[in-house]
Amino acid sequence: MARRSVQFWRIEQLNGEELSRPFPARRVAEVLKKAQDAETDRHFTSADGTVLLAQAVASAPHPVLLLDRVRDTNLPSVGDALGRRKPLPLAPGDHLLETTYFAFLKRNVIAVLTSGNGPRASRMGEYLEGMLGLEPNLVPVVREDIDEILTRLEVSRFEFALPAERLSGKLMEGEWADVLDSASRLMNEGTFRISLSVGRSGKVEDKQRIRERIQQLIDLFRRAGSVEHFDYVVAEGKDSLTGDREVVDLLKERFISHIEVDPDIFNDPRRSTAEAITILTKQARDNEAFFARTLPDIKGSADSGLVPDLVAGGMATVRATLAAAEKSAETAGQVETAGQAAHGNQGGADHELVRG
Structure with a gap:
Protein backbone atom coordinates (compact mmCIF):
# COMPACT_ATOMS: atom_id res chain seq x y z
CA MET A 1 0.00 0.00 0.00
CA ALA A 2 1.08 3.59 -0.63
CA ARG A 3 0.29 6.70 1.37
CA ARG A 4 -1.46 9.70 -0.13
CA SER A 5 -3.10 12.73 1.39
CA VAL A 6 -6.34 14.63 0.91
CA GLN A 7 -5.98 18.34 1.56
CA PHE A 8 -8.90 20.71 1.98
CA TRP A 9 -8.88 24.20 0.51
CA ARG A 10 -11.53 26.89 0.22
CA ILE A 11 -12.06 29.43 -2.54
CA GLU A 12 -12.17 32.62 -0.50
CA GLN A 13 -12.13 35.17 -3.32
CA LEU A 14 -12.86 35.18 -7.03
CA ASN A 15 -11.45 37.81 -9.36
CA GLY A 16 -10.26 39.87 -6.39
CA GLU A 17 -13.60 39.98 -4.56
CA GLU A 18 -15.02 37.98 -1.65
CA LEU A 19 -16.88 34.96 -2.97
CA SER A 20 -20.30 34.95 -1.31
CA ARG A 21 -21.96 32.64 -3.85
CA PRO A 22 -21.10 29.09 -4.89
CA PHE A 23 -18.12 28.82 -7.21
CA PRO A 24 -19.35 27.81 -10.73
CA ALA A 25 -17.51 24.49 -10.63
CA ARG A 26 -20.16 22.58 -12.57
CA ARG A 27 -19.95 25.08 -15.41
CA VAL A 28 -16.14 24.76 -15.37
CA ALA A 29 -16.47 20.99 -15.65
CA GLU A 30 -18.95 21.35 -18.52
CA VAL A 31 -16.64 23.74 -20.37
CA LEU A 32 -13.67 21.39 -19.97
CA LYS A 33 -15.71 18.38 -21.08
CA LYS A 34 -16.92 20.28 -24.15
CA ALA A 35 -13.31 21.22 -24.97
CA GLN A 36 -12.19 17.60 -24.48
CA ASP A 37 -14.90 16.31 -26.84
CA ALA A 38 -13.94 18.94 -29.42
CA GLU A 39 -10.24 18.03 -28.98
CA THR A 40 -9.45 21.67 -28.15
CA ASP A 41 -5.89 22.20 -26.96
CA ARG A 42 -6.13 22.64 -23.18
CA HIS A 43 -2.43 22.95 -22.32
CA PHE A 44 -1.42 25.95 -20.25
CA THR A 45 2.16 27.05 -19.59
CA SER A 46 2.60 28.89 -16.29
CA ALA A 47 5.03 31.74 -15.69
CA ASP A 48 7.76 29.36 -14.45
CA GLY A 49 7.46 27.11 -17.51
CA THR A 50 5.37 24.35 -15.90
CA VAL A 51 2.91 22.88 -18.41
CA LEU A 52 -0.52 22.00 -17.00
CA LEU A 53 -3.45 20.13 -18.51
CA ALA A 54 -6.92 19.70 -16.95
CA GLN A 55 -9.88 17.52 -17.73
CA ALA A 56 -13.29 16.93 -16.17
CA VAL A 57 -13.79 13.37 -14.94
CA ALA A 58 -17.09 13.67 -13.03
CA SER A 59 -19.97 16.09 -12.49
CA ALA A 60 -21.93 14.23 -9.78
CA PRO A 61 -22.23 14.05 -6.85
CA HIS A 62 -19.49 16.70 -7.03
CA PRO A 63 -17.58 18.13 -10.00
CA VAL A 64 -14.18 16.44 -10.12
CA LEU A 65 -11.30 17.76 -12.20
CA LEU A 66 -7.98 16.14 -12.90
CA LEU A 67 -4.92 18.38 -13.27
CA ASP A 68 -1.75 16.99 -14.84
CA ARG A 69 1.76 18.35 -14.82
CA VAL A 70 2.99 17.55 -18.34
CA ARG A 71 6.62 16.51 -18.60
CA ASP A 72 8.70 15.85 -21.69
CA THR A 73 12.16 16.72 -20.30
CA ASN A 74 14.27 15.33 -17.43
CA LEU A 75 12.32 12.09 -17.61
CA PRO A 76 13.21 9.17 -15.32
CA SER A 77 14.61 5.93 -16.69
CA VAL A 78 13.26 2.39 -16.62
CA GLY A 79 15.30 -0.46 -15.13
CA ASP A 80 14.98 -4.14 -16.06
CA ALA A 81 15.24 -7.07 -13.64
CA LEU A 82 19.05 -6.73 -13.58
CA GLY A 83 18.98 -2.99 -13.05
CA ARG A 84 19.96 -2.10 -16.61
CA ARG A 85 18.69 1.37 -17.44
CA LYS A 86 16.73 2.24 -20.54
CA PRO A 87 14.53 5.16 -21.62
CA LEU A 88 10.84 5.26 -20.82
CA PRO A 89 8.96 3.54 -23.67
CA LEU A 90 7.12 6.64 -24.84
CA ALA A 91 5.74 6.87 -28.35
CA PRO A 92 6.49 10.01 -30.38
CA GLY A 93 4.40 12.88 -29.02
CA ASP A 94 3.73 11.14 -25.68
CA HIS A 95 4.42 12.90 -22.39
CA LEU A 96 4.75 11.95 -18.74
CA LEU A 97 1.67 13.05 -16.74
CA GLU A 98 1.79 13.63 -12.98
CA THR A 99 -1.72 13.95 -11.58
CA THR A 100 -3.65 15.67 -8.79
CA TYR A 101 -7.42 15.27 -8.36
CA PHE A 102 -9.78 18.09 -7.31
CA ALA A 103 -13.36 17.69 -6.03
CA PHE A 104 -15.44 20.87 -5.68
CA LEU A 105 -17.65 20.52 -2.60
CA LYS A 106 -20.25 22.63 -0.77
CA ARG A 107 -19.20 25.89 0.91
CA ASN A 108 -16.64 26.44 -1.86
CA VAL A 109 -14.40 23.77 -0.38
CA ILE A 110 -12.04 21.84 -2.66
CA ALA A 111 -10.83 18.39 -1.64
CA VAL A 112 -7.45 17.72 -3.26
CA LEU A 113 -6.07 14.18 -3.60
CA THR A 114 -2.33 14.58 -3.98
CA SER A 115 0.66 12.51 -4.95
CA GLY A 116 4.30 13.28 -4.43
CA ASN A 117 4.80 14.64 -7.95
CA GLY A 118 1.40 16.02 -8.96
CA PRO A 119 0.70 19.76 -9.19
CA ARG A 120 0.06 21.69 -5.96
CA ALA A 121 -3.42 23.02 -5.23
CA SER A 122 -2.36 26.55 -6.19
CA ARG A 123 -1.68 25.31 -9.73
CA MET A 124 -5.40 24.82 -10.24
CA GLY A 125 -5.83 28.53 -9.56
CA GLU A 126 -3.15 29.32 -12.14
CA TYR A 127 -4.81 27.05 -14.69
CA LEU A 128 -8.29 28.50 -14.21
CA GLU A 129 -6.90 32.00 -14.54
CA GLY A 130 -4.80 31.25 -17.61
CA MET A 131 -7.41 29.24 -19.49
CA LEU A 132 -10.74 30.73 -18.37
CA GLY A 133 -9.84 34.15 -16.97
CA LEU A 134 -10.96 33.18 -13.45
CA GLU A 135 -8.82 34.22 -10.52
CA PRO A 136 -9.73 32.03 -7.52
CA ASN A 137 -7.88 32.72 -4.27
CA LEU A 138 -7.41 29.43 -2.41
CA VAL A 139 -6.80 29.28 1.34
CA PRO A 140 -6.24 26.10 3.36
CA VAL A 141 -9.01 24.78 5.57
CA VAL A 142 -7.60 24.41 9.07
CA ARG A 143 -8.80 22.96 12.32
CA GLU A 144 -11.19 25.00 14.37
CA ASP A 145 -8.88 27.07 16.56
CA ARG A 254 -3.65 21.67 9.16
CA PHE A 255 -6.72 19.79 7.97
CA ILE A 256 -5.14 16.95 5.99
CA SER A 257 -6.40 13.37 5.82
CA HIS A 258 -3.84 10.65 5.21
CA ILE A 259 -5.06 7.56 3.38
CA GLU A 260 -3.62 4.28 2.13
CA VAL A 261 -4.08 3.51 -1.56
CA ASP A 262 -3.29 0.57 -3.79
CA PRO A 263 -0.33 1.67 -5.95
CA ASP A 264 -1.31 -0.76 -8.71
CA ILE A 265 -4.69 0.96 -9.07
CA PHE A 266 -3.12 4.39 -9.25
CA ASN A 267 -0.75 3.22 -11.97
CA ASP A 268 -3.76 2.49 -14.19
CA PRO A 269 -5.27 5.77 -15.54
CA ARG A 270 -8.84 4.49 -15.81
CA ARG A 271 -8.91 2.66 -12.48
CA SER A 272 -7.10 5.49 -10.70
CA THR A 273 -9.70 8.06 -11.76
CA ALA A 274 -12.58 5.93 -10.50
CA GLU A 275 -10.73 5.26 -7.24
CA ALA A 276 -9.91 8.95 -6.78
CA ILE A 277 -13.59 9.89 -7.23
CA THR A 278 -14.57 7.28 -4.64
CA ILE A 279 -11.98 8.56 -2.16
CA LEU A 280 -12.93 12.21 -2.61
CA THR A 281 -16.67 11.45 -2.34
CA LYS A 282 -16.09 9.58 0.92
CA GLN A 283 -13.93 12.41 2.29
CA ALA A 284 -16.67 14.93 1.45
CA ARG A 285 -19.24 12.82 3.28
CA ASP A 286 -17.04 12.09 6.29
CA ASN A 287 -16.08 15.73 6.85
CA GLU A 288 -19.36 17.48 5.99
CA ALA A 289 -20.22 17.96 9.69
CA PHE A 290 -16.88 19.65 10.34
CA PHE A 291 -17.30 22.01 7.39
CA ALA A 292 -20.87 22.85 8.46
CA ARG A 293 -19.64 23.69 11.95
CA THR A 294 -16.56 25.72 11.04
CA LEU A 295 -17.15 27.32 7.62
CA PRO A 296 -19.75 29.87 6.49
CA ASP A 297 -22.77 28.57 4.64
CA ILE A 298 -22.85 29.74 1.03
CA LYS A 299 -26.26 30.87 -0.23
CA GLY A 300 -27.54 31.52 -3.73
CA SER A 301 -26.63 29.96 -7.04
CA ALA A 302 -23.40 29.96 -8.99
CA ASP A 303 -22.90 32.60 -11.68
CA SER A 304 -22.19 30.42 -14.71
CA GLY A 305 -21.84 33.52 -16.86
CA LEU A 306 -18.41 34.09 -15.32
CA VAL A 307 -17.04 31.06 -17.16
CA PRO A 308 -16.47 31.45 -20.91
CA ASP A 309 -16.06 28.60 -23.37
CA LEU A 310 -12.49 27.36 -23.53
CA VAL A 311 -10.44 28.20 -26.61
CA ALA A 312 -7.08 26.77 -27.66
CA GLY A 313 -4.35 28.57 -25.76
CA GLY A 314 -6.79 29.92 -23.19
CA MET A 315 -7.27 33.54 -22.21
CA ALA A 316 -3.66 34.36 -23.08
CA THR A 317 -4.50 33.69 -26.74
CA VAL A 318 -7.75 35.68 -26.49
CA ARG A 319 -5.97 38.65 -24.94
CA ALA A 320 -3.19 38.51 -27.54
CA THR A 321 -5.77 38.44 -30.36
CA LEU A 322 -7.65 41.39 -28.88
CA ALA A 323 -4.41 43.32 -28.37
CA ALA A 324 -3.42 42.67 -31.99
CA ALA A 325 -6.85 43.77 -33.21
CA GLU A 326 -6.68 46.95 -31.13
CA LYS A 327 -3.19 47.70 -32.41
CA SER A 328 -4.34 47.10 -35.99
CA ALA A 329 -7.33 49.40 -35.48
CA GLU A 330 -5.11 52.03 -33.93
CA THR A 331 -2.68 51.82 -36.85
CA ALA A 332 -5.56 52.07 -39.32
CA GLY A 333 -6.87 55.08 -37.44
CA GLN A 334 -3.49 56.77 -37.60
CA VAL A 335 -3.30 56.13 -41.36
CA GLU A 336 -6.82 57.49 -41.86
CA THR A 337 -6.05 60.58 -39.78
CA ALA A 338 -2.86 61.17 -41.74
CA GLY A 339 -4.80 60.82 -45.01
CA GLN A 340 -7.42 63.30 -43.87
CA ALA A 341 -4.71 65.74 -42.83
CA ALA A 342 -3.00 65.40 -46.22
CA HIS A 343 -6.29 65.87 -48.04
CA GLY A 344 -7.12 68.91 -45.93
CA ASN A 345 -3.82 70.53 -46.75
CA GLN A 346 -4.57 70.54 -50.48
CA GLY A 347 -5.62 74.14 -51.17
CA GLY A 348 -6.02 74.58 -47.49
CA ALA A 349 -6.17 78.41 -47.62
CA ASP A 350 -8.99 78.35 -50.17
CA HIS A 351 -11.01 75.97 -47.98
CA GLU A 352 -10.58 78.29 -45.04
CA LEU A 353 -11.79 81.23 -47.13
CA VAL A 354 -14.87 79.26 -48.25
CA ARG A 355 -15.78 78.42 -44.67
CA GLY A 356 -15.21 82.07 -43.70
Whole structure:
Protein backbone atom coordinates (compact mmCIF):
# COMPACT_ATOMS: atom_id res chain seq x y z
CA MET A 1 0.00 0.00 0.00
CA ALA A 2 1.08 3.59 -0.63
CA ARG A 3 0.29 6.70 1.37
CA ARG A 4 -1.46 9.70 -0.13
CA SER A 5 -3.10 12.73 1.39
CA VAL A 6 -6.34 14.63 0.91
CA GLN A 7 -5.98 18.34 1.56
CA PHE A 8 -8.90 20.71 1.98
CA TRP A 9 -8.88 24.20 0.51
CA ARG A 10 -11.53 26.89 0.22
CA ILE A 11 -12.06 29.43 -2.54
CA GLU A 12 -12.17 32.62 -0.50
CA GLN A 13 -12.13 35.17 -3.32
CA LEU A 14 -12.86 35.18 -7.03
CA ASN A 15 -11.45 37.81 -9.36
CA GLY A 16 -10.26 39.87 -6.39
CA GLU A 17 -13.60 39.98 -4.56
CA GLU A 18 -15.02 37.98 -1.65
CA LEU A 19 -16.88 34.96 -2.97
CA SER A 20 -20.30 34.95 -1.31
CA ARG A 21 -21.96 32.64 -3.85
CA PRO A 22 -21.10 29.09 -4.89
CA PHE A 23 -18.12 28.82 -7.21
CA PRO A 24 -19.35 27.81 -10.73
CA ALA A 25 -17.51 24.49 -10.63
CA ARG A 26 -20.16 22.58 -12.57
CA ARG A 27 -19.95 25.08 -15.41
CA VAL A 28 -16.14 24.76 -15.37
CA ALA A 29 -16.47 20.99 -15.65
CA GLU A 30 -18.95 21.35 -18.52
CA VAL A 31 -16.64 23.74 -20.37
CA LEU A 32 -13.67 21.39 -19.97
CA LYS A 33 -15.71 18.38 -21.08
CA LYS A 34 -16.92 20.28 -24.15
CA ALA A 35 -13.31 21.22 -24.97
CA GLN A 36 -12.19 17.60 -24.48
CA ASP A 37 -14.90 16.31 -26.84
CA ALA A 38 -13.94 18.94 -29.42
CA GLU A 39 -10.24 18.03 -28.98
CA THR A 40 -9.45 21.67 -28.15
CA ASP A 41 -5.89 22.20 -26.96
CA ARG A 42 -6.13 22.64 -23.18
CA HIS A 43 -2.43 22.95 -22.32
CA PHE A 44 -1.42 25.95 -20.25
CA THR A 45 2.16 27.05 -19.59
CA SER A 46 2.60 28.89 -16.29
CA ALA A 47 5.03 31.74 -15.69
CA ASP A 48 7.76 29.36 -14.45
CA GLY A 49 7.46 27.11 -17.51
CA THR A 50 5.37 24.35 -15.90
CA VAL A 51 2.91 22.88 -18.41
CA LEU A 52 -0.52 22.00 -17.00
CA LEU A 53 -3.45 20.13 -18.51
CA ALA A 54 -6.92 19.70 -16.95
CA GLN A 55 -9.88 17.52 -17.73
CA ALA A 56 -13.29 16.93 -16.17
CA VAL A 57 -13.79 13.37 -14.94
CA ALA A 58 -17.09 13.67 -13.03
CA SER A 59 -19.97 16.09 -12.49
CA ALA A 60 -21.93 14.23 -9.78
CA PRO A 61 -22.23 14.05 -6.85
CA HIS A 62 -19.49 16.70 -7.03
CA PRO A 63 -17.58 18.13 -10.00
CA VAL A 64 -14.18 16.44 -10.12
CA LEU A 65 -11.30 17.76 -12.20
CA LEU A 66 -7.98 16.14 -12.90
CA LEU A 67 -4.92 18.38 -13.27
CA ASP A 68 -1.75 16.99 -14.84
CA ARG A 69 1.76 18.35 -14.82
CA VAL A 70 2.99 17.55 -18.34
CA ARG A 71 6.62 16.51 -18.60
CA ASP A 72 8.70 15.85 -21.69
CA THR A 73 12.16 16.72 -20.30
CA ASN A 74 14.27 15.33 -17.43
CA LEU A 75 12.32 12.09 -17.61
CA PRO A 76 13.21 9.17 -15.32
CA SER A 77 14.61 5.93 -16.69
CA VAL A 78 13.26 2.39 -16.62
CA GLY A 79 15.30 -0.46 -15.13
CA ASP A 80 14.98 -4.14 -16.06
CA ALA A 81 15.24 -7.07 -13.64
CA LEU A 82 19.05 -6.73 -13.58
CA GLY A 83 18.98 -2.99 -13.05
CA ARG A 84 19.96 -2.10 -16.61
CA ARG A 85 18.69 1.37 -17.44
CA LYS A 86 16.73 2.24 -20.54
CA PRO A 87 14.53 5.16 -21.62
CA LEU A 88 10.84 5.26 -20.82
CA PRO A 89 8.96 3.54 -23.67
CA LEU A 90 7.12 6.64 -24.84
CA ALA A 91 5.74 6.87 -28.35
CA PRO A 92 6.49 10.01 -30.38
CA GLY A 93 4.40 12.88 -29.02
CA ASP A 94 3.73 11.14 -25.68
CA HIS A 95 4.42 12.90 -22.39
CA LEU A 96 4.75 11.95 -18.74
CA LEU A 97 1.67 13.05 -16.74
CA GLU A 98 1.79 13.63 -12.98
CA THR A 99 -1.72 13.95 -11.58
CA THR A 100 -3.65 15.67 -8.79
CA TYR A 101 -7.42 15.27 -8.36
CA PHE A 102 -9.78 18.09 -7.31
CA ALA A 103 -13.36 17.69 -6.03
CA PHE A 104 -15.44 20.87 -5.68
CA LEU A 105 -17.65 20.52 -2.60
CA LYS A 106 -20.25 22.63 -0.77
CA ARG A 107 -19.20 25.89 0.91
CA ASN A 108 -16.64 26.44 -1.86
CA VAL A 109 -14.40 23.77 -0.38
CA ILE A 110 -12.04 21.84 -2.66
CA ALA A 111 -10.83 18.39 -1.64
CA VAL A 112 -7.45 17.72 -3.26
CA LEU A 113 -6.07 14.18 -3.60
CA THR A 114 -2.33 14.58 -3.98
CA SER A 115 0.66 12.51 -4.95
CA GLY A 116 4.30 13.28 -4.43
CA ASN A 117 4.80 14.64 -7.95
CA GLY A 118 1.40 16.02 -8.96
CA PRO A 119 0.70 19.76 -9.19
CA ARG A 120 0.06 21.69 -5.96
CA ALA A 121 -3.42 23.02 -5.23
CA SER A 122 -2.36 26.55 -6.19
CA ARG A 123 -1.68 25.31 -9.73
CA MET A 124 -5.40 24.82 -10.24
CA GLY A 125 -5.83 28.53 -9.56
CA GLU A 126 -3.15 29.32 -12.14
CA TYR A 127 -4.81 27.05 -14.69
CA LEU A 128 -8.29 28.50 -14.21
CA GLU A 129 -6.90 32.00 -14.54
CA GLY A 130 -4.80 31.25 -17.61
CA MET A 131 -7.41 29.24 -19.49
CA LEU A 132 -10.74 30.73 -18.37
CA GLY A 133 -9.84 34.15 -16.97
CA LEU A 134 -10.96 33.18 -13.45
CA GLU A 135 -8.82 34.22 -10.52
CA PRO A 136 -9.73 32.03 -7.52
CA ASN A 137 -7.88 32.72 -4.27
CA LEU A 138 -7.41 29.43 -2.41
CA VAL A 139 -6.80 29.28 1.34
CA PRO A 140 -6.24 26.10 3.36
CA VAL A 141 -9.01 24.78 5.57
CA VAL A 142 -7.60 24.41 9.07
CA ARG A 143 -8.80 22.96 12.32
CA GLU A 144 -11.19 25.00 14.37
CA ASP A 145 -8.88 27.07 16.56
CA ILE A 146 -5.60 27.22 14.64
CA ASP A 147 -6.23 30.60 12.98
CA GLU A 148 -7.36 32.09 16.27
CA ILE A 149 -4.24 30.82 18.06
CA LEU A 150 -1.85 32.07 15.39
CA THR A 151 -3.53 35.48 15.35
CA ARG A 152 -2.85 35.86 19.08
CA LEU A 153 0.61 34.31 19.00
CA GLU A 154 3.60 36.61 19.49
CA VAL A 155 5.83 34.23 17.60
CA SER A 156 9.39 33.67 18.81
CA ARG A 157 10.35 30.52 16.88
CA PHE A 158 9.39 28.70 13.70
CA GLU A 159 10.96 25.36 12.85
CA PHE A 160 10.50 22.59 10.33
CA ALA A 161 12.25 19.41 9.22
CA LEU A 162 12.00 16.99 6.32
CA PRO A 163 14.04 14.09 4.91
CA ALA A 164 16.85 15.26 2.62
CA GLU A 165 15.61 13.07 -0.23
CA ARG A 166 12.41 15.14 -0.35
CA LEU A 167 14.24 18.47 -0.59
CA SER A 168 12.96 20.39 -3.59
CA GLY A 169 12.04 23.96 -4.35
CA LYS A 170 8.89 22.60 -6.02
CA LEU A 171 7.39 21.99 -2.58
CA MET A 172 7.16 25.69 -1.82
CA GLU A 173 7.03 29.11 -3.41
CA GLY A 174 8.96 32.35 -3.12
CA GLU A 175 11.73 32.55 -0.54
CA TRP A 176 11.08 29.02 0.73
CA ALA A 177 11.60 27.58 -2.76
CA ASP A 178 15.06 29.20 -2.87
CA VAL A 179 15.93 27.79 0.58
CA LEU A 180 14.86 24.23 -0.27
CA ASP A 181 16.54 24.29 -3.68
CA SER A 182 19.82 25.42 -2.09
CA ALA A 183 19.52 22.76 0.61
CA SER A 184 18.92 20.04 -2.00
CA ARG A 185 22.35 20.82 -3.46
CA LEU A 186 23.99 20.53 -0.04
CA MET A 187 22.71 17.11 1.03
CA ASN A 188 20.83 14.14 -0.36
CA GLU A 189 20.39 11.98 2.73
CA GLY A 190 19.63 12.49 6.39
CA THR A 191 17.25 15.14 7.73
CA PHE A 192 17.22 18.82 6.90
CA ARG A 193 16.01 21.08 9.70
CA ILE A 194 15.71 24.86 9.79
CA SER A 195 14.81 27.07 12.72
CA LEU A 196 14.04 30.79 12.74
CA SER A 197 13.96 32.58 16.09
CA VAL A 198 13.78 36.12 17.44
CA GLY A 199 16.78 35.65 19.73
CA ARG A 200 17.38 37.04 23.20
CA SER A 201 19.47 40.12 22.48
CA GLY A 202 18.53 43.30 20.62
CA LYS A 203 16.13 46.18 21.00
CA VAL A 204 12.41 45.69 21.46
CA GLU A 205 11.62 47.26 18.07
CA ASP A 206 14.20 45.01 16.37
CA LYS A 207 12.63 41.92 17.92
CA GLN A 208 9.18 43.03 16.84
CA ARG A 209 10.41 43.48 13.27
CA ILE A 210 11.87 39.95 13.32
CA ARG A 211 8.60 38.56 14.70
CA GLU A 212 6.64 40.20 11.91
CA ARG A 213 9.01 38.78 9.31
CA ILE A 214 8.79 35.27 10.78
CA GLN A 215 5.00 35.60 10.82
CA GLN A 216 5.04 36.50 7.12
CA LEU A 217 7.14 33.41 6.38
CA ILE A 218 4.78 31.23 8.43
CA ASP A 219 1.80 32.54 6.44
CA LEU A 220 3.61 31.79 3.18
CA PHE A 221 4.51 28.32 4.45
CA ARG A 222 0.92 27.55 5.48
CA ARG A 223 -0.39 28.48 2.04
CA ALA A 224 1.89 25.96 0.36
CA GLY A 225 0.25 22.81 -0.92
CA SER A 226 2.98 20.39 0.17
CA VAL A 227 3.08 20.67 3.97
CA GLU A 228 2.35 16.95 4.34
CA HIS A 229 5.81 16.14 2.94
CA PHE A 230 7.43 17.57 6.07
CA ASP A 231 8.09 15.56 9.23
CA TYR A 232 7.88 18.42 11.69
CA VAL A 233 6.45 21.96 11.50
CA VAL A 234 5.96 24.07 14.66
CA ALA A 235 5.50 27.69 15.66
CA GLU A 236 6.20 28.83 19.21
CA GLY A 237 5.45 32.05 21.03
CA LYS A 238 3.46 33.78 23.75
CA ASP A 239 -0.31 33.94 23.65
CA SER A 240 -1.01 37.67 23.80
CA LEU A 241 -4.39 36.99 25.47
CA THR A 242 -3.42 34.50 28.18
CA GLY A 243 0.31 35.16 28.45
CA ASP A 244 0.97 31.41 28.15
CA ARG A 245 3.69 29.94 25.99
CA GLU A 246 2.16 28.07 23.07
CA VAL A 247 3.69 25.53 20.69
CA VAL A 248 1.48 25.08 17.64
CA ASP A 249 2.00 21.95 15.55
CA LEU A 250 1.10 23.22 12.07
CA LEU A 251 1.49 19.79 10.50
CA LYS A 252 -1.16 18.21 12.71
CA GLU A 253 -3.44 21.23 12.93
CA ARG A 254 -3.65 21.67 9.16
CA PHE A 255 -6.72 19.79 7.97
CA ILE A 256 -5.14 16.95 5.99
CA SER A 257 -6.40 13.37 5.82
CA HIS A 258 -3.84 10.65 5.21
CA ILE A 259 -5.06 7.56 3.38
CA GLU A 260 -3.62 4.28 2.13
CA VAL A 261 -4.08 3.51 -1.56
CA ASP A 262 -3.29 0.57 -3.79
CA PRO A 263 -0.33 1.67 -5.95
CA ASP A 264 -1.31 -0.76 -8.71
CA ILE A 265 -4.69 0.96 -9.07
CA PHE A 266 -3.12 4.39 -9.25
CA ASN A 267 -0.75 3.22 -11.97
CA ASP A 268 -3.76 2.49 -14.19
CA PRO A 269 -5.27 5.77 -15.54
CA ARG A 270 -8.84 4.49 -15.81
CA ARG A 271 -8.91 2.66 -12.48
CA SER A 272 -7.10 5.49 -10.70
CA THR A 273 -9.70 8.06 -11.76
CA ALA A 274 -12.58 5.93 -10.50
CA GLU A 275 -10.73 5.26 -7.24
CA ALA A 276 -9.91 8.95 -6.78
CA ILE A 277 -13.59 9.89 -7.23
CA THR A 278 -14.57 7.28 -4.64
CA ILE A 279 -11.98 8.56 -2.16
CA LEU A 280 -12.93 12.21 -2.61
CA THR A 281 -16.67 11.45 -2.34
CA LYS A 282 -16.09 9.58 0.92
CA GLN A 283 -13.93 12.41 2.29
CA ALA A 284 -16.67 14.93 1.45
CA ARG A 285 -19.24 12.82 3.28
CA ASP A 286 -17.04 12.09 6.29
CA ASN A 287 -16.08 15.73 6.85
CA GLU A 288 -19.36 17.48 5.99
CA ALA A 289 -20.22 17.96 9.69
CA PHE A 290 -16.88 19.65 10.34
CA PHE A 291 -17.30 22.01 7.39
CA ALA A 292 -20.87 22.85 8.46
CA ARG A 293 -19.64 23.69 11.95
CA THR A 294 -16.56 25.72 11.04
CA LEU A 295 -17.15 27.32 7.62
CA PRO A 296 -19.75 29.87 6.49
CA ASP A 297 -22.77 28.57 4.64
CA ILE A 298 -22.85 29.74 1.03
CA LYS A 299 -26.26 30.87 -0.23
CA GLY A 300 -27.54 31.52 -3.73
CA SER A 301 -26.63 29.96 -7.04
CA ALA A 302 -23.40 29.96 -8.99
CA ASP A 303 -22.90 32.60 -11.68
CA SER A 304 -22.19 30.42 -14.71
CA GLY A 305 -21.84 33.52 -16.86
CA LEU A 306 -18.41 34.09 -15.32
CA VAL A 307 -17.04 31.06 -17.16
CA PRO A 308 -16.47 31.45 -20.91
CA ASP A 309 -16.06 28.60 -23.37
CA LEU A 310 -12.49 27.36 -23.53
CA VAL A 311 -10.44 28.20 -26.61
CA ALA A 312 -7.08 26.77 -27.66
CA GLY A 313 -4.35 28.57 -25.76
CA GLY A 314 -6.79 29.92 -23.19
CA MET A 315 -7.27 33.54 -22.21
CA ALA A 316 -3.66 34.36 -23.08
CA THR A 317 -4.50 33.69 -26.74
CA VAL A 318 -7.75 35.68 -26.49
CA ARG A 319 -5.97 38.65 -24.94
CA ALA A 320 -3.19 38.51 -27.54
CA THR A 321 -5.77 38.44 -30.36
CA LEU A 322 -7.65 41.39 -28.88
CA ALA A 323 -4.41 43.32 -28.37
CA ALA A 324 -3.42 42.67 -31.99
CA ALA A 325 -6.85 43.77 -33.21
CA GLU A 326 -6.68 46.95 -31.13
CA LYS A 327 -3.19 47.70 -32.41
CA SER A 328 -4.34 47.10 -35.99
CA ALA A 329 -7.33 49.40 -35.48
CA GLU A 330 -5.11 52.03 -33.93
CA THR A 331 -2.68 51.82 -36.85
CA ALA A 332 -5.56 52.07 -39.32
CA GLY A 333 -6.87 55.08 -37.44
CA GLN A 334 -3.49 56.77 -37.60
CA VAL A 335 -3.30 56.13 -41.36
CA GLU A 336 -6.82 57.49 -41.86
CA THR A 337 -6.05 60.58 -39.78
CA ALA A 338 -2.86 61.17 -41.74
CA GLY A 339 -4.80 60.82 -45.01
CA GLN A 340 -7.42 63.30 -43.87
CA ALA A 341 -4.71 65.74 -42.83
CA ALA A 342 -3.00 65.40 -46.22
CA HIS A 343 -6.29 65.87 -48.04
CA GLY A 344 -7.12 68.91 -45.93
CA ASN A 345 -3.82 70.53 -46.75
CA GLN A 346 -4.57 70.54 -50.48
CA GLY A 347 -5.62 74.14 -51.17
CA GLY A 348 -6.02 74.58 -47.49
CA ALA A 349 -6.17 78.41 -47.62
CA ASP A 350 -8.99 78.35 -50.17
CA HIS A 351 -11.01 75.97 -47.98
CA GLU A 352 -10.58 78.29 -45.04
CA LEU A 353 -11.79 81.23 -47.13
CA VAL A 354 -14.87 79.26 -48.25
CA ARG A 355 -15.78 78.42 -44.67
CA GLY A 356 -15.21 82.07 -43.70
